[in-house]
Ligand code: SF4
């Protein structure tokens with residue numbers, strides 16, 4: 001399978017829905033370092049100015065419009081270094097444990113196709129996770 005098959009089932013529409021509200025975008029220490037470097041600050045300052053704590057973990061702050069603080073003029077302004085969680089979407093492990101999660105996630109993500117077989121979804125998700133873990137993405 002080529003990665004083109006993954007683009008058969010997901011094509012981001014740049015709508016920004018996943019950058020808005022609710023659960024929050026978790027950032028790992030590695031994410032924080034990369035983003036801080038990208039915006040020319042240090043990780044501590046970045047944490048104070050651009051993150052909030054959710055439970056015991058850091059999430060990106062949201063603006064008053066409830067969008068992620070880095071969503072501006074309909075683009076992600078930190079796209080090259082966006083958090084692991086944003087890069088992974090929607091090829092995430094929870095789909096492998098229940099393919100129904102793909103169809104549920106698609107309810108809020110117009111880039112995800114649902115008129116495809118479970119087998120194809122699972123194949124694509126598995127492949128994208130493997131590529132990510134090998135550092136190919
Ligand atoms: S909700 Fe889906 S289609 Fe919209 S920006 Fe996010 S990933 Fe892309």
Ligand code: SF4
Pocket residue numbers: 018019020025060068069070071072075076077078079082083086
């Ligand atoms: S970092 Fe970028 S992709 Fe991730 S939630 Fe914020 S604006 Fe969206």
